[in-house]
Amino acid sequence: MKSNVRLLRKQRKYSAEFKKQIVRDFESGQYSVPQLSKLHGVANQVIYRWIYKFSTFNEKGFRVVEMKDSSQKKMKELEARIKDLEAAVGRKQIQVDYYEKMIELAKTELDIDIKKNYNTPRSTGSGRTKEK
Template structure:
């Protein structure tokens, strides 16, 4: 017992081979630190220490950052939304191109200028009329 009255659990000591195996599992990309923590009942602090100590890729000066599942889901949802918006934008651009071509054909075939010119007089449809 310690001064606060809490009991400390037994301290776990892991072999060098076990630590290396955990780091290899992490580096292979098959498991995240969170998954290894749950599977092997090891604190994530211990796993990160081992990664910094034994990893070929992650050194002390480099901070290891992992996305939680909810963050990855959010990123995937945002990427899907971006794809939807890009597709909608492409369809709108095709509609604009089609309408511009129709305006051009109307001018060529029927000599009708559908686009409003700045010198065209405004229609009187919106003016109020006097009652007699």
């Protein structure tokens, strides 16, 4: 006669320090939840529960959302674009400074006023010409 063998569900108890260490690893950005799950053999849902419980950044009512690879790739592309634009702005600022210095030198050394002076009368060259 076969006895009824009940399958025992394995339950593991983790220390609070272990749980907090997992949360610190996640918060540092060193590991994602799936990576921690594979590394320690703990289910994703359990790790998310620990994050909600022990996280210093988590507030009640907010949900933890991890960026997937495509989001991370897009963020890197946008950061590279920002870097390129900042470099272009820097080059343009150098050009502006150079032109202002040249205008200043033209005025002081050559006595040429390049900047528009609003007090001077309009030139007659832009008016209508008489027909012959």
